[in-house]
Amino acid sequence: MKVTIVGTGYVGLVTGACLAELGNDVFCLDSDADKVALLQAGGMPIYEPGLQEIVQRNVEEGRLLFSSDVKASVAFGDVQFIAVGTPPRDDGSADLSCVFDAARAIGRHMDRFRVVVQKSTVPVGTAEQVARLVRAELQAHGKDLDFSVVSNPEFLKEGAAVQDFMAPDRIVVGADDDLPGRRALALLRQLYAPVNRNQERLRVMDVRSAELTKYAANAMLATRISFMNELANLADCLGADIELVRQGIGSDPRIGYSFLQAGAGYGGSCFPKDVDALCRTAQSSGTRLAVLEAVQSANLRQKQVLLDKVLAHFGGDLRGRTIAVLGLAFKPDTDDMREAPSRALVAGLLRAGARVVAHDPVAREQAQRALEHDLAGEPQLLAQLGYVERPTSALEGADAVVIVTEWRHYRTLSASLLKRSMRTPLVFDGRNLLDPHQLASQGVACVGIGRSNLSLLREADAPTPPARQLALPKKKVRAES
Numbered sequence: 012m013k014v015t016i017v018g019t020g021y022v023g024l025v026t027g028a029c030l031a032e033l034g035n036d037v038f039c040l041d042s043d044a045d046k047v048a049l050l051q052a053g054g055m056p057i058y059e060p061g062l063q064e065i066v067q068r069n070v071e072e073g074r075l076l077f078s079s080d081v082k083a084s085v086a087f088g089d090v091q092f093i094a095v096g097t098p099p100r101d102d103g104s105a106d107l108s109c110v111f112d113a114a115r116a117i118g119r120h121m122d123r124f125r126v127v128v129q130k131s132t133v134p135v136g137t138a139e140q141v142a143r144l145v146r147a148e149l150q151a152h153g154k155d156l157d158f159s160v161v162s163n164p165e166f167l168k169e170g171a172a173v174q175d176f177m178a179p180d181r182i183v184v185g186a187d188d189d190l191p192g193r194r195a196l197a198l199l200r201q202l203y204a205p206v207n208r209n210q211e212r213l214r215v216m217d218v219r220s221a222e223l224t225k226y227a228a229n230a231m232l233a234t235r236i237s238f239m240n241e242l243a244n245l246a247d248c249l250g251a252d253i254e255l256v257r258q259g260i261g262s263d264p265r266i267g268y269s270f271l272q273a274g275a276g277y278g279g280s281c282f283p284k285d286v287d288a289l290c291r292t293a294q295s296s297g298t299r300l301a302v303l304e305a306v307q308s309a310n311l312r313q314k315q316v317l318l319d320k321v322l323a324h325f326g327g328d329l330r331g332r333t334i335a336v337l338g339l340a341f342k343p344d345t346d347d348m349r350e351a352p353s354r355a356l357v358a359g360l361l362r363a364g365a366r367v368v369a370h371d372p373v374a375r376e377q378a379q380r381a382l383e384h385d386l387a388g389e390p391q392l393l394a395q396l397g398y399v400e401r402p403t404s405a406l407e408g409a410d411a412v413v414i415v416t417e418w419r420h421y422r423t424l425s426a427s428l429l430k431r432s433m434r435t436p437l438v439f440d441g442r443n444l445l446d447p448h449q450l451a452s453q454g455v456a457c458v459g460i461g462r463s464n465l466s467l468l469r470e471a472d473a474p475t476p477p478a479r480q481l482a483l484p485k486k487k488v489r490a491e492s
């Protein structure tokens with residue numbers, strides 16, 4: 012099948028590359044000529060495991076093309092995916108101007124039946140607006156052509172996007188129940204047939220329900236995370252271990268284990284934006300999503316928890332201290348720094364006077380840009396921020412290490428390494444990656460999220476721990492929870 016993808020951002024690029032890999036001819040349109048040239052030459056504007064190989068192979072084999080030629084892009088694909096960015100405006104609402112520009116261009120240039128697939132995450136009702144714009148352009152150019160606008164939201168996780176596309180849990184398609192809508196649905200069934208395992212992955216529904224499904228999925232996942240984060244903070248106060256609680260409740264199949272990992276708060280381009288957008292949609296529809304509003308504010312608070320634990324330990328003053336920060340991207344296997352919890356943490360450490368030595372396997376440049384933005388008025392603080400190539404180098408002489416992103420590289424940090432390298436073997440584990448009980452028994456204090464009291468309580472059993480480690484202020488950690 013011939014497919015056009017409008018926008019080679021994260022979603023557009025993964026979708027285009029994977030559809031080409033499945034044997035379709037794919038035309039990817041982007042207005043950024045430099046990006047088009049980079050992709051056409053086999054380069055990669057983002058870090059996503061497995062994507063570069065797929066792009067290179069399909070470009071070489073002639074199934075995947077990148078271009079800035081709008082007219083040619085509309086002429087090419089029977090199916091036109093709109094996968095452009097919808098950045099938040101100052102008031103938090105989604106800026107849909109790129110979606111609407113794409114819709115107008117399709118209407119202006121189309122010369123036969125087209126399926127327009129709304130792939131970007133957009134407020135409920137946007138597909139109807141897209142249809143109106145296509146129709147208006149057709150009329151303005153005196154064309155009487157059929158088309159259908161379909162909602163087909165993406166559920167790709169950064170770091171696992173290729174796998175998510177090739178083996179989806181579900182493929183949601185919202186289509187109108189009219190002749191063009193049924194024709195569109197038939198084309199999408201054909202397009203997705205190779206990944207529609209057992210013919211049971213496709214969920215067909217009306218357009219508005221499909222648009223809402225995307226928000227509902229992310230809102231549900233964000234709710235689980237915020238709920239667990241709040242329980243973790245309570246566990247800190249009670250001396251319970253949130254990891255054991257997670258296992259205890261996750262074993263109930265009605266609850267399940269996924270997305271119950273307490274941590275430093277959720278980030279990324281989707282959860283914060285989509286939760287915010289759904290709250291707004293509810294408000295503008297005359298109702299309220301009180302639970303979701305609380306989810307959002309709980310997450311903002313959670314992003315401070317790790318910093319508060321560090322500050323509480325050092326009495327609020329980090330002057331003369333060196334803090335190692337491991338992991339900067341909002342999650343592993345991505346270089347994405349959007350809404351990353353590390354941003355507030357690093358800024359807070361620097362503002363409290365610390366020298367910060369950071370490591371991230373891939374997000375270093377993006378992190379530097381993000382922090383330059385966040386600390387725009389405080390350039391002197393940036394001078395106290397350095398990066399290292401290896402996690403072990405970050406530990407050298409550090410007063411504490413803070414794990415913010417659970418890259419697999421950090422799972423192997425051992426007590427002996429921490430004791431050998433650091434000035435004080437003290438870990439603040441923002442992703443509950445390490446076993447605080449085991450570390451404590453080997454003389455390393457490890458303060459997790461919802462498990463720090465466990466570590467502190469059992470510290471008493473630790474064999475001859477260094478003096479500073481025993482000085483972990485139990486009262487302060489409790490008070491700040």
Ligand code: UDX
Pocket residue numbers: 165166167168169170229232236269270271272273274275276277278279280281282341342
């Ligand atoms: C999410 C959705 O999972 C995906 O379906 C949608 O298409 C886009 O948004 P993504 O933002 O790539 O994907 O990352 P995800 O793996 O969902 O994690 C989001 C955030 O939640 C990360 O900051 C992660 O660290 C955090 N998280 C996740 C937790 O804090 N605890 C968990 O148990 C799971």
